[in-house]
Structures are given as structure tokens and as C-alpha cells.
Amino acid sequence: xxxxxxxxxxxxxxxxxxxxxxxxxxxxxxxxxxxxxxxxxxxxxxxxxxxxxxxxxxxxxxxxxxxxxxxxxxxxxxxxxxxxxxxxxxxxxxxxxxxxxxxxxxxxxxxxxxxxxxxxxxxxxxxxxxxxxxxxxxxxxxxxxxxxxxxxxxxxxxxxxxxxxxxxxxxxxxxxxxxxxxxxxxxxxxxxxxxxxxxxxxxxxxxxxxxxxxxxxxxxxxxxxxxxxxxxxxxxxxxxxxxxxxxxxxxxxxxxxxxxxxxxxxxxxxxxxxxxxxxxxxxxxxxxxxxxxxxxxxxxxxxxxxxxxxxxxxxxxxxxxxxxxxxxxxxxxxxxxxxxxxxxxxxxxxxxxxxxxxxxxxxxxxxxxxxxxxxxxxxxxxxxxxxxxxxxxxxxxxxxxxxxxxxxxxxxxxxxxxxxxxxxxxxxxxxxxxxxxxxxxxxx
Numbered sequence: 001x002x003x004x005x006x007x008x009x010x011x012x013x014x015x016x017x018x019x020x021x022x023x024x025x026x027x028x029x030x031x032x033x034x035x036x037x038x039x040x041x042x043x044x045x046x047x048x049x050x051x052x053x054x055x056x057x058x059x060x061x062x063x064x065x066x067x068x069x070x071x072x073x074x075x076x077x078x079x080x081x082x083x084x085x086x087x088x089x090x091x092x093x094x095x096x097x098x099x100x101x102x103x104x105x106x107x108x109x110x111x112x113x114x115x116x117x118x119x120x121x122x123x124x125x126x127x128x129x130x131x132x133x134x135x136x137x138x139x140x141x142x143x144x145x146x147x148x149x150x151x152x153x154x155x156x157x158x159x160x161x162x163x164x165x166x167x168x169x170x171x172x173x174x175x176x177x178x179x180x181x182x183x184x185x186x187x188x189x190x191x192x193x194x195x196x197x198x199x200x201x202x203x204x205x206x207x208x209x210x211x212x213x214x215x216x217x218x219x220x221x222x223x224x225x226x227x228x229x230x231x232x233x234x235x236x237x238x239x240x241x242x243x244x245x246x247x248x249x250x251x252x253x254x255x256x257x258x259x260x261x262x263x264x265x266x267x268x269x270x271x272x273x274x275x276x277x278x279x280x281x282x283x284x285x286x287x288x289x290x291x292x293x294x295x296x297x298x299x300x301x302x303x304x305x306x307x308x309x310x311x312x313x314x315x316x317x318x319x320x321x322x323x324x325x326x327x328x329x330x331x332x333x334x335x336x337x338x339x340x341x342x343x344x345x346x347x348x349x350x351x352x353x354x355x356x357x358x359x360x361x362x363x364x365x366x367x368x369x370x371x372x373x374x375x376x377x378x379x380x381x382x383x384x385x386x387x388x389x390x391x392x393x394x395x396x397x398x399x400x401x402x403x404x405x406x407x408x409x410x411x412x413x414x415x416x417x418x419x420x421x422x423x424x425x426x427x428x429x430x431x432x433x434x435x436x437x438x439x440x441x442x443x444x
């Protein structure tokens with residue numbers, strides 16, 4: 001996985017580093033929040049692909065996801081920490097979960113011929129279902145139901161941490177009553193293999209739709225196979241609409257019958273025959289099998305994803321140590337009012353400008369009266385052609401000191417705090433030995 005755009009990069013108080021996951025709409029980066037007083041925190045950053053970041057519909061959907069997830073407060077839902085929208089870049093900053101997606105865990109289990117233990121799969125989906133229930137029951141600040149339906153419950157959107165907790169993520173295409181743009185419940189959303197029959201029929205979706213998708217995902221975790229594998233989309237449609245699903249134990253002998261019954265009920269063709277809520281299904285799983293502890297589930301995740309997690313730990317340690325980051329700044333910090341950023345072509349030029357400017361300033365101090373010597377002066381040529389006065393030069397975004405202006409020019413500074421006597425500015429200047437006028441600073 002990669003991203004053709006320059007990495008790492010800096011945007012505001014966030015650093016974006018390696019891509020750790022990618023999808024059709026966005027990529028997920030490992031990032032770092034850099035706060036004040038040396039505060040830092042590892043985060044995951046969801047970055048919308050450029051062509052979507054310029055599409056108002058996708059931007060609206062992206063921002064709606066942040067608003068919706070902000071209303072879901074549950075340990076089994078990945079929380080969003082911040083939203084960053086600048087120019088053509090759009091980010092959701094999320095809590096970083098040190099673990100692996102269920103999709104990759106199942107894939108590794110299939111490759112190693114070591115299927116996911118039924119108790120581990122059940123424990124993961126108990127967490128997922130509790131998280132979904134929290135989303136389904138989320139309310140507005142006024143207490144009105146949001147009626148959130150995830151519509152994309154798949155193994156790819158389930159993150160299982162080494163802390164032994166599973167979390168549901170990615171509410172990007174969720175249907176809710178409070179979206180800023182209307183979401184048509186009859187529109188087919190989500191990955192086809194996990195779509196419920198009522199969605200294919202164009203009917204309204206509800207929490208039973210997410211229960212169905214969770215049951216498909218649990219079936220795949222128990223068997224290590226795709227439930228609706230087919231040569232093309234037409235065959236996938238046919239299998240979903242005919243309910244072509246066998247019990248998991250028909251493929252994996254050590255799956256308990258009690259889990260078979262829960263999965264098959266969740267896969268019912270008619271929504272009202274499924275569980276009344278995701279929470280009800282979670283509670284039934286808890287009663288059906290002895291679940292592992294969080295420590296046992298976390299150790300299993302660590303063993304299945306050991307190499308990838310070790311690489312990520314090394315990368316995080318490098319980032320947290322503050323290793324040099326040669327990043328471009330997407331949006332530079334705003335310059336002070338009236339300031340201009342000077343770009344200097346070479347170090348030699350900077351040194352020359354500083355020496356010339358310093359020498360001239362020293363010469364003015366020797367020739368001007370004490371009242372003037374404590375300030376910079378505006379210098380004119382013998383022909384009374386004023387030399388342009390430049391505003392203070394802003395520091396570059398790298399944190400370097402302000403660059404001196406080119407040539408023998410001295411900056412105009414604030415006026416003297418003490419008002420001079422009336423006759424002190426008659427005339428308002430002096431002349432040096434070359435005949436140049438040196439204006440008194442307090443008379444400007």
C-alpha cells in the first residue's frame with residue numbers, strides 16, 4: 001500500500017507518515033499529533049483521496065461521518081479526535097488502534113491453515129455488536145434518535161487490538177436522519193458480498209440490516225471463507241437473494257451448534273426473523289460459548305500479526321523519538337499581518353546582506369544624536385531619492401530566523417514613545433559627510 005503524494009507531510013499540528021490501510025475513497029495513515037509543551041500522541045489519520053476531496057458530495061459525506069461518530073460514545077467504536085479541512089486536503093483524525101483488521105486476521109488464518117478459534121471469533125463479534133448497538137441508539141444533543149445504520153459492516157471495518165478489544169470503524173456511508181445531505185435508504189451502499197437482501201430489493205434499511213452484515217462477517221471468521229463467493233456480481237446477487245448459506249459447522253467441524261444457530265438466525269432472509277437488535281445477538285453469543293479474556297484475545301492477535309505489528313512498533317518509536325521529518329507543508333502557518341516572506345537564493349547572499357546591513361546600521365548610530373541612535377533610520381541618497389522601506393520579513397515555516405533584506409536598507413520600526421520638542425524636527429533630518437540626509441526617527 002502506498003500513496004503517491006509526498007510523505008511524510010505536515011498539516012497544522014499533525015504529521016502524516018506511512019499508509020497503513022487504503023480503500024477506494026481514502027487512505028489511513030499513521031500520524032502524530034504535536035501539541036503544546038511537548039505533548040505528542042500517535043493517531044490514525046483518514047485522508048480522503050484528492051479527487052474526492054474536491055467533490056462536494058464526498059466532502060459532505062466525509063464530514064458527516066465525523067459528526068455521526070462524535071455522537072457515538074462506546075469503547076467498541078473507533079472515536080474521531082479531530083477534523084482537518086484545508087484547501088484540497090481533508091482528514092479525519094482518529095484514535096490509533098494497535099492491532100489488525102479482522103479481514104487480515106482471517107486471511108492469515110486461511111494461509112496458515114489455522115482457522116480463527118470459534119471462541120475468539122465470538123468474542124470479537126460480541127464487541128462489534130455492542131458497538132453497533134451504541135451507534136443504532138445514538139441521539140442528537142436534543143435527545144432525538146439519529147437512526148444510524150452503518151451499512152458497511154465487513155471484516156475490513158473491524159479492528160481487533162492487542163488490548164483484547166474489537167472496535168467497529170468507518171461510518172462513511174452510514175445512513176442517518178441527521179445527515180446534512182439526504183441519504184436515500186434504497187440506494188445500494190456497502191460491499192456487495194455483505195449487503196442484506198432488503199437492500200438488493202431497494203427497501204428501507206434499519207438496524208436489522210447491520211445485524212445481517214455482522215452475521216455474514218461472523219460466518220467468514222468461523223470458516224475462513226467468503227460466504228457469497230462467485231464469479232461475478234450477478235451470481236453474488238443470486239446467492240444473497242436465494243439465501244444460499246450453509247451453517248459454519250458444515251465446513252469447520254469444531255464450530256459449536258449454538259454458534260451455528262446464532263449465525264443462521266442473523267442471516268435470515270426476512271429482517272423481522274433476525275435478532276431484534278445487535279445487542280440481543282451479542283448477549284446470545286455470550287451465552288453460547290465460554291469467551292476468552294481480553295488478555296487471551298490480545299495475545300492471539302499479537303501471535304497472528306506479529307511481524308506487521310513489530311514493524312509498526314518500530315515505526316512509531318522512530319516517529320515518537322522525533323526523527324527528522326523532511327516534510328512539505330501543505331498549508332503554511334499564517335504570516336503576521338503586513339509581513340512578506342523572503343526567499344534567499346544562497347547562504348552567501350544571506351551573509352552578505354547581513355554584513356552590509358549591520359555595517360550601515362553601525363554607521364548611522366555613530367553619526368546620529370543619542371535620541372536617534374537607539375532606533376533604525378530611513379536613509380536617502382544624495383539626490384533625495386528615497387530608498388524603499390521594507391516591512392519586517394516573516395520567519396519561514398521551518399522556524400528559521402527572519403532573513404535580512406537585500407542591499408543597504410534598514411527596516412522602519414515603531415515610532416519613539418516620547419514626543420520630541422517642537423524645534424527638534426526643524427529640520428527633521430541631518431546630513432552625514434557624504435551629504436546624504438539621515439532622518440531623525442522621532443520626527444517621522
